[in-house]
Amino acid sequence: MSPLFWLESHRGRYTVVRWLFPRLLAAIYLIAFASWGVQYDGLVGENGILPTKSLMENIHAYEAREHTSLFWQMPSVFHWHYTDAFAHGVLTACCVLCVLVMAGVAQGPLLALLWFGYLSFATTGDIFMGYQWDALLLEAGFLALFLAPWRLWAWRSPAEPPRGSIFLLHWLLFRLMFLSGYVKIGGGDLPWHDMTALLYHYETQPLPNGLSWFIHHAPRWFHVASCWIMYVIELALPFAIFLGRWGRLVAALGFLGLMVMISATGNYNFFDLLTGLMAITLLDDRWWPQRLRTWLRISAESPRPTFKHWTQWPALAAVLPVVLVTLLAADSFLAGRIRDYKPLLPAGLHEKLDAPAARTRSFNAYGLFQDMTEERPEVILEVSDDGALFLPLEFKYKPGDPARRPPFIAPHQPRLDWQMWFAALYPGYDPQRDANPNSPMHWFGQFCTALLQHKQPVWALLEPPPFPVEKITHIRARLYRYHFTLPEVRKVSGDWWEREPVGSFCGTMSLRARGR
Template sequence: MAGSRLPQQLFLQGVAAVFMCAFASLYMQIPGLYGADGILPARRMLRPQGKGRWRQLWETPTLLWEAPLLGLDTAQGLELLSLLGALLALGALLLRRLRHPLTYLLLWAAYLSACQVGQVFLYFQWDSLLLETGFLAALVAPLWRPPHHKQAPHEDLPFWLVRWLLFRLMFSSGVVKLTSRCPTWWGLTALTYHYETQCLPTPAAWYAHHLPVWLHKLSVVATFLIEVAMPLLFFGPVRRLRLVSFYSQVLLQVLIIITGNYNFFNLLTLVLTTALLDDAHLSVHCDHSRRRRTPASWPKTVLAALGLLLELGVYGLLAYGTICCFGLEVDWERHSVESRTTFTFHQFSQWLKTVTVPTMWLGAASLTWELLTALWRWTQVRGWLPKLVAATELCIMGAATVALFTVSLVPYSYVEPDSHSRLWTGAHRLFNSVGHLQLASSYGLFRRMTGVGGRPEVVLEGSYDGNQWTEVEFMYKPGNMSQLPPIVTPHQPRLDWQMWFAALGPHTHSPWFTSLVHRLLQGKEPVIRLIQNHPARYPFYQRPPTYLRAQRYKYWFSQPGEQRRWWRRQWVEEFFPAVTLGDPTLETLLRQFGLQDKSPPRVRSTTNTLAQSLHWIREQLTPLDTPTLLWGLLAATVALRVFQALWGPRSARSSAPAREEKPQLSPKKDSGSASKPSTPASESGSLRSRASRKKK
């Protein structure tokens, strides 16, 4: 069985890189989102209720409870956690010794602490996915580094959970598109709307939107194939099937990254796909020539033939099922491929009810195989002490893997209600006891396609006299019709994202929007920097507006013939009424949503060295553009890794002659010995020179 040490190291590095981007992106937005003058101050979420310290920490697991001990308020404590998290993740990315379970446990705890006070701005599925992945990374990371030629029996067990997480993510995301009864997914027309209605499109989305309709529909068919059918191959017995599923997932994620700004989500999904790889596929030192010389035995030949037949059968079944389920036909006259959904919602519901529980049993069977493989490896351990240590590690990791698998069955069963109700009650109890730790979550992306009749967009307007209104442009979300769609990955501008959600309904469904209007009327600089980081681009930077209101528009991508415009729009209705400070309407909304500052924040001592350091760091980083900062961090990391790769082997080679110069006593050669001592390069060279002189 092929090992997975290289994929595990790749996985740990990828998780560290995603944590670094997530913490750095969040840090740049903390003052405007959670500061004392922010939209939703974090201090409101941590109010002691007279409970014991440990009970309080268990019910609301966040390290920010300890911020007052350091002389910091909640927002400053969140800044400190984000900075330390980004630095620790950077260290784990660069230094292998820091890829330790304790490192990833600290990263998970820090991000969980942030999510406890993050409120609506940290309620995204990728935040839950990062927490679950980070906890798994703490199990995958080796506690100690065994020799390269040895493999601990339990090594592959926690890494299997990564594959199971990837399966749940992709399969659930594919299934919910059909269980939602969204007519665009069932009609295979979802991508004709997706590129222009997604939250933050890229420039490539404009070009993808104008592709032929038949190609959009075929792309939807490919999406269903990759998300619903291909995940079943993650646990296939044939290695090539897993590799094919790996490349299909990578293709989907890369295309999403090109056409949409989904922060670190797609990068994290790519990190999860490393669980489908093995050492043989990643290593560049495989000796293929030796493999060719060694004749294969007849059992291996038979197994290889059976594996090939199974592989061809799976490919044929996938092709036949795709053609039948989506009625694929080639139109030679129009040079296109016609497609349509040939099954009904009832038929799909029956199929889902049939396969949901078997997929759980498939996961259990695959986990059982991993456990048996680990047990067999344990039997190969020599020595009573190593055997005892390996048995202890195997028992702990095996129990943790089985427990986390059991916990994950509950959120996974949400895709089919009957399967959820039939699930073992012990799994429900176990999930409820640790649910607040977010060790397992339910997933299902792009459930319904929004903006079918046009992309709804909220546009803020300010005025000094109530007659002349000036639009407030955001850095990232659509507003100015001539502005090029930005590329901000892996940064997530969380206010811009919530503006997209707010446009889907009335403003009362987004209480934070009232607080945003209130802070802009007050002229709070941290909130202004969420909208425009450069003061000159914000029209009311010198003096806050007297009035603010918001309009709802519908946006569409411009047509190819239109010059210097990326968007076109049409006014729909008023989204938020014109208000001013002290306006009864505004005061009523603030009181209704509990957004009034009843208790002003405590003024901390300015002599606190830690608080002063955090303030100085903030002043240095505030003028920087966040996407540029993140890409600078990633570029510097890549440069350092290349430097390590180039100079590491050179330094090792330069120190090798010094070791060879030391005289070593070699034992006498035994006649029964099968090994031949190696001859140093300098000695073999001198022997060749003496032989040449004798010939002369």
């Protein structure tokens, strides 16, 4: 079937979307850059956990030794220059560009700069920038280049967008939702199969909020019904995207409803905002209020550009390559996630295109929440100034003190707190095994070392310690199992959590023990 058929199925006018999408995307970019900026020094600054400066020095040393360039393997503005001050300058500049895009200034060129700016930080952010929503933002940002106006000023009277650009955004939304549902049902995880996953989700998700406790205690039938509804939204509604404007309306409402529920019951940074923005691209002009269309000076009588018009060419030319590369990404992704799944596309295509596409982080596959964690292990750090008396060290956002209410922090993402959730799922920290930079727990050792070295940017990511920072000489980690308290227990104690010790996560660490 001709690709033009699918483009014709999206033939409604999307002039309002063309006006809204670049501005709202820039607002999400602004949130992402600001959130990364306030924790940058502690995570990857020169005195952070995984310094970008060290990464770039290693890259330049390799380039000099091998007489080659690694720019295309790790595309980043920091290939040309790096200091912490320069990195913060780039962050500030990107925030300014976001405001300019929201004001309608040179949206196409500035969105291209924002895409490369975020790619620069994602490439050098190591494990702290490896989340699926970072990839989703980059892919949406790349596709926005085909939708946004490429003129100096675009305030009102927007022109109709290229039809191919709308199709590409809808294709991204289809893949995001459908793959997220498919990996749950096809991944073999029992709680997703017997519809009990949401009995655990609100308690075991990375960073619950204050409403999570209440929803967790809803009746069993509510969680089972919610699971069925989620499957309908993620597995059936994506196909409605290609069933005309009424199908797209139903899909948009379903996706938006799911994002509202996710946002209300957990801290998922800008993911739900970005997915909600993708969902509103399904709404053609006729679904928007007449008052808005009048204010934007959108006329339904204006002639529509045909496929032969030059403004349609860039997006049309991108459709087939983007579809092909994203199908390859999905094929590889499912082969690694679904048991007995064998790649459907030719191995030669994978060999030629997978690696170059992966470097841009803009042609992705998605599969959120494939495995449901049924228990909540938590790593609790303890510090000491003498090696004898250890007291707990509190993080700002993740569960620790059972009496502390889970906070509302979205759309900010405290990436260290998120990473501690993943750390608790590993079988402890082994200094010998995890000294390897390729180990998924290498960062944890670097984190503890930075604390013992009294690096202030790293300590700034945590609550004030029980001892003066400069006197802390020892650190260890204990593993606990956390559960939400029952309503009758919380009514008496006021605690949101109850916990029980599981054992040691890592033994005592001290720089003195290493001869320091």
